Amino acid sequence: MSHPLRSQMVDLLAQAPSTATELARRLGVTSGTTSYHLRELEKAGLIIDLRDHGTGRDRVWFSPFAARNYGWSDLESMGATGGREYRHAWLDLRFRSAAEFQDRVARGEEPEEWRKGPVDVNAMMRMTSEELRVFTQEMQELMARWITRRDLVKGAESDTRVVDVQFRAFPVALAPQSASRDDGRDDVRGS
Incomplete structure (x- = not known):
């Protein structure tokens, strides 16, 4: 799973169904290369063949993982090397996706209505391990409610985007x- 092309393919297939030929065109590789990696991704259970969407020899693939809900311990199970490589490729892809959006905005390529909603938030919070568990559970539940609002396989209304x-x-x-300071408090620099 550590091949960087595979994480890109899963990402594209989570956005919309596609054939090996369509993926090859988008990724700048041959359809033979994408076909090989698609079979490996299918074996790993990361994508599915949408048999009723294909025409003849063209198989249509989709990743049912519109929401990847990986706990860090889940990623550990991939093994030290393969898991690390996959995690890093996945995070790189996520950061690149955000940076590309920011670049499109800077170049004026995003319509005004799509520049109003996006946000990039980062916050440092002090929590207990239990509070962190509850916080992440609440965020996952919120995301799950929004994910089920529209079907990525059936296509999109004209005013929606992934x-x-x-x-x-x-x-x-x-x-x-x-x-430690004389008064018993920790010396916290910068506060």
């Missing part, structure tokens, strides 16, 4: 122990 909603919540690395 929207990349990204959410990650994780504890930051533990800071080295701060020097």
Whole structure:
């Protein structure tokens, strides 16, 4: 699963069904290359063949993972090397997606109505592990309600677009122990 092309293919197939030929054109590779990787992704259970959507030899593929709900421990099960490579390829793809949108806005390529809603939010919050679990559960439930509003397979109404909603919540690395002050409080620099 660590091949970077595979994470791109899963991403595109989560947005809309596609054939190997269509994917090859979008990714700038041969249809033989995409066909090989599609079979591997199908074996891994990351994509499905929409048999009733194809015509003749053209198989139409789709990723039912419009929402990837990976817990960090789920990614550990992919193995140290393969899991790490897949995680990094996936995160790189997500960040590139956000950067490309920002570039399109800067170049004036996004219509005004699509520049009003997008947001890039980052917040550092202090939580217990239980609060983090509850917070992420609430965010996943909110996203699930919105995901089920429209069917990505059947196509879109003319005024809709696929929207990349990204959410990650994780504890930051533990800071080295701060020097203790005379009053018993930790010395927190910058506050």
